[in-house]
Amino acid sequence: MGRYVLRRLLQLIPVFIGTTFLIYWLVWSLPGDPFSGKCGDRPCPDSYVAAMVEKFNFDDPLVVQYGKYMLNVLQGNFGETFRGLDVGELIGEAYPNTIRLALVALAIEAVIGLAAGVLTGLRGRGFLDNLVLVSTLFLISLPVFVTGFVLQITLGFELKWIKTTVSASPAPWEHLIVPGFVLGSLSMAYVTRLTRTSIAENKRADYVRTATAKGLRQRRVVGVHLLRNSAIPVVTFLGTDLGALMGGAIVTEGIFDIKGIGSLVYDGILGKEGVTVTGVVTLLVMVYLLSNLLVDLLYAVLDPRIRYD
Amino acid sequence: MTTTQSEVDFEGTAPVPGAPLLEVDNLFVEFRTRDGVAKVLNGVSYRVEPGETLAVLGESGSGKSVTAQTVMGILDMPPGVITGGEIRFHGENLLKASPKRRREVRGSGIAMIFQDALSALNPVFTVGFQIEEQLRLRKGMSRRDARKRAVELLEQVKIPNAKGRVRQYPHEFSGGMRQRAMIAMSLALDPEMLIADEPTTALDVTVQAQIMDLLKDIQVERNMGLILITHDLGVVAEVADRIAVMYAGRIVEQSHARDLYRKPGHPYTQGLLDSLPRLDLKGTELTTIKGLPPSLLNIPKGCPFNPRCPRVQDICKTEVPPQHRLAPGRLSACHFAEELISGD
Numbered sequence: 001m002g003r004y005v006l007r008r009l010l011q012l013i014p015v016f017i018g019t020t021f022l023i024y025w026l027v028w029s030l031p032g033d034p035f036s037g038k039c040g041d042r043p044c045p046d047s048y049v050a051a052m053v054e055k056f057n058f059d060d061p062l063v064v065q066y067g068k069y070m071l072n073v074l075q076g077n078f079g080e081t082f083r084g085l086d087v088g089e090l091i092g093e094a095y096p097n098t099i100r101l102a103l104v105a106l107a108i109e110a111v112i113g114l115a116a117g118v119l120t121g122l123r124g125r126g127f128l129d130n131l132v133l134v135s136t137l138f139l140i141s142l143p144v145f146v147t148g149f150v151l152q153i154t155l156g157f158e159l160k161w162i163k164t165t166v167s168a169s170p171a172p173w174e175h176l177i178v179p180g181f182v183l184g185s186l187s188m189a190y191v192t193r194l195t196r197t198s199i200a201e202n203k204r205a206d207y208v209r210t211a212t213a214k215g216l217r218q219r220r221v222v223g224v225h226l227l228r229n230s231a232i233p234v235v236t237f238l239g240t241d242l243g244a245l246m247g248g249a250i251v252t253e254g255i256f257d258i259k260g261i262g263s264l265v266y267d268g269i270l271g272k273e274g275v276t277v278t279g280v281v282t283l284l285v286m287v288y289l290l291s292n293l294l295v296d297l298l299y300a301v302l303d304p305r306i307r308y309d
Numbered sequence: 310m311t312t313t314q315s316e317v318d319f320e321g322t323a324p325v326p327g328a329p330l331l332e333v334d335n336l337f338v339e340f341r342t343r344d345g346v347a348k349v350l351n352g353v354s355y356r357v358e359p360g361e362t363l364a365v366l367g368e369s370g371s372g373k374s375v376t377a378q379t380v381m382g383i384l385d386m387p388p389g390v391i392t393g394g395e396i397r398f399h400g401e402n403l404l405k406a407s408p409k410r411r412r413e414v415r416g417s418g419i420a421m422i423f424q425d426a427l428s429a430l431n432p433v434f435t436v437g438f439q440i441e442e443q444l445r446l447r448k449g450m451s452r453r454d455a456r457k458r459a460v461e462l463l464e465q466v467k468i469p470n471a472k473g474r475v476r477q478y479p480h481e482f483s484g485g486m487r488q489r490a491m492i493a494m495s496l497a498l499d500p501e502m503l504i505a506d507e508p509t510t511a512l513d514v515t516v517q518a519q520i521m522d523l524l525k526d527i528q529v530e531r532n533m534g535l536i537l538i539t540h541d542l543g544v545v546a547e548v549a550d551r552i553a554v555m556y557a558g559r560i561v562e563q564s565h566a567r568d569l570y571r572k573p574g575h576p577y578t579q580g581l582l583d584s585l586p587r588l589d590l591k592g593t594e595l596t597t598i599k600g601l602p603p604s605l606l607n608i609p610k611g612c613p614f615n616p617r618c619p620r621v622q623d624i625c626k627t628e629v630p631p632q633h634r635l636a637p638g639r640l641s642a643c644h645f646a647e648e649l650i651s652g653d
Contacts, residue, residue, distance in 0.1 A: 206423060206429040207431040215416035215447060216442070229431070229432070303433060
């Protein structure tokens with residue numbers, strides 16, 4: 001196991017370098033002059049441009065620029081924006097909000113998705129099953145921004161049950177419930193269907209029959225013997241989804257005005273703040289890679305038949 | 310004075326002293342599927358006493374496993390529907406018992422082991438956990454006591470290094486060891502009756518013999534009733550006291566093991582015995598029973614075996630043969646049963 005983890009961690013290095021270089025290259029090759037509009041209505045003075053080119057190493061070839069940037073990042077220094085704000089600090093302020101939002105979304109999709117999946121998987125064909133199938137299909141086919149705006153308008157503006165925006169930072173948990181639902185709705189539909197299939201597949205398994213023949217209560221047969229086996233694909237899906245939720249939060253954060261990394265990236269792209277964008281995306285890549293590794297390790301814990309080494 | 314209302318109510322729903330250990334009485338089960346109604350059991354009756362081994366013999370689809378699953382109450386319903394009959398355990402009709410009572414009987418009254426221990430054991434829990442679970446939940450044992458008992462049980466079924474083995478998962482056991490673990494698990498609650506559903510079919514021949522010996526030893530030691538479901542006549546010969554031969558959801562012959570081998574009372578049994586390979590007839594082609602078992606969606610009129618029977622007469626195509634009592638404890642559902650055992 002230890003050797004496996006070490007090997008996986010070593011594999012992360014080339015993946016990390018590759019992805020971050022790609023991002024760096026893409027961000028700085030965005031069309032448009034980063035200095036347009038930075039100095040009011042007139043073009044920026046040459047002295048300012050020269051200072052900025054010096055500061056961000058724009059005269060160096062891209063690979064060298066990237067190398068200098070990475071050296072700083074590895075020392076914990078994410079650089080500065082054009083205005084001189086520390087990117088590390090910006091991320092430090094925004095990231096907790098995104099983590100909270102992603103956790104709320106994950107909790108919602110896990111609880112509702114698992115419950116609906118187990119229920120329909122056990123019951124089989126019938127009204128409830130059809131209802132869940134149709135509603136999950138509906139959720140899967142709706143883009144997140146539609147769900148987001150519809151809920152914001154109906155629950156926020158019309159019914160006034162929720163605040164339409166969550167501008168506070170750090171964002172209070174209770175304000176994140178509806179945005180979390182919006183962010184997690186797509187995955188919730190997937191979790192439901194995954195659980196349903198998994199339960200329906202396993203409920204006639206021999207070991208379930210054995211558990212019943214041992215005289216165990218139905219609750220225990222389902223809750224321990226059946227669920228433990230059926231949860232393996234679901235848990236791994238949830239694990240990889242955490243990374244995806246953080247990356248996918250941009251739209252939701254935009255709709256509900258949550259001050260997370262999504263809005264940081266969005267503003268960064270608009271303002272051609274390459275350092276900010278690269279910093280945030282690099283962080284997201286790290287989270288994604290690590291959560292994938294964690295999921296692979298979790299597999300071996302959940303299913304003893306899987307052994308690494 | 311007439312009997313009181315309560316006595317009438319409780320008739321057949323409470324244990325009766327002196328009643329047989331297990332009686333299956335005229336059991337009917339159907340599978341209602343999209344293709345139609347499959348009549349899987351059509352009046353199955355047998356009984357088992359403590360210390361006795363009943364072998365239930367038959368081809369795939371003859372209903373031997375469905376009978377056992379109905380006795381255990383683990384039949385998939387739907388599609389299965391019990392349309393008639395009684396299952397009496399110590400005289401108590403289990404089919405009328407509450408779900409709670411049925412659950413109590415499972416494991417401690419009647420336990421069951423299955424054909425394929427690899428799929429019948431839960432892959433994600435250790436063998437120890439799966440044995441201890443019953444002890445903790447049903448007997449209220451502490452974790453430590455349950456572990457100790459699980460090791461004892463594994464030692465009883467002759468698993469070497471039982472102390473280390475309890476911590477292993479089913480996939481870490483060999484086929485024979487896995488079936489032993491399954492047997493240990495079934496014995497955890499000291500059942501009075503054990504149903505073994507093809508316990509050796511998935512194993513190779515040398516291991517088969519070991520497992521059968523083990524089952525026999527355990528049965529004698531505990532004076533358990535044992536139902537051995539199999540399609541292997543060779544396995545049956547060594548251990549069975551009595552044999553019930555099933556065909557198309559009916560018991561076509563029931564007899565003491567020795568009598569059945571000496572003189573089969575039903576053409577189907579005769580066919581099964583003839584199809585056994587024999588060393589003294591080496592080189593000659595094996596005899597087979599012509600044709601296929603009938604579809605349970607459409608069982609032939611009259612005797613269900615008539616399309617395949619070498620002795621078929623007109624009466625076989627119109628009338629279902631009744632059970633002929635040939636001797637005490639010996640029944641045959643053939644119109645010509647008496648001729649069969651008295652004839653050449």
